[in-house]
Amino acid sequence: MPRALHRWNLDIAAARAVQSRLADRVETQDRLGPVHTVAGVDCGFEHNGTVTRAAIIVKSWPGLETVGSALARVPTTFPYVPGYLSFREMPAILAAFETLDTLPDLLLCDGQGIAHPRRLGIACHLGLWLDRPAIGVGKSRLVGEFDEPGPAKGDRSALRHNGANIGTVLRTRDNVRPLFVSPGHRVSTETATQWVLDCATRYRLPEPVHAADRLASSRGHRKPG
């Protein structure tokens, strides 16, 4: 991974051009190997947002036991602009991945996959960069229209945008706000949806992402009660 050869603090116009170019390389068909490890990826911020904190939690599959983790803190160089999240969080995320000796078999990223204006959400960007199967798990919608899914765990509806199916609005627990699942790379919408549901055991967020969320967030450090 030619990390040193890349600059991430581009202007919006340049970032947009990069997204459009990379979007063509995203694979929406299943191309996964045996999945023995599933990782959750998320970011948090410290010091008034000047530092980005990326967290990765690697879980075994099946079993969902934590078998690895990584944490990296990097100076924040890109502002939060809807549609350009990867340029803000990728530097820290890649720094965290570099401390892992083995890449996970499947990545669950907090954020969208192809459910993005130019079909290049952070899950796509990360999946392409690491050449790993990746799934986007958003807590809210960026783009797309959908019908409210039923109230029970497993209920779902299609997320569409510009006449295309870009993901699934999935209920991962009874009576909780649904998640927005979309392919990141090398995973189909159907498979992505199934993996998120299979990893959703006790929280709204799938286990790996929930764990990464806690590690990335400053509140995850508070003492248990």
Place this chain on the structure above:
DNA sequence: GCGACAG
């Protein structure tokens, strides 16, 4: 011009 807008 106006509203929407991942984390």
Place this chain on the structure above:
DNA sequence: ATCTTGTCGC
């Protein structure tokens, strides 16, 4: 994302 305790409901 982050600042933040208790409280209401399934």
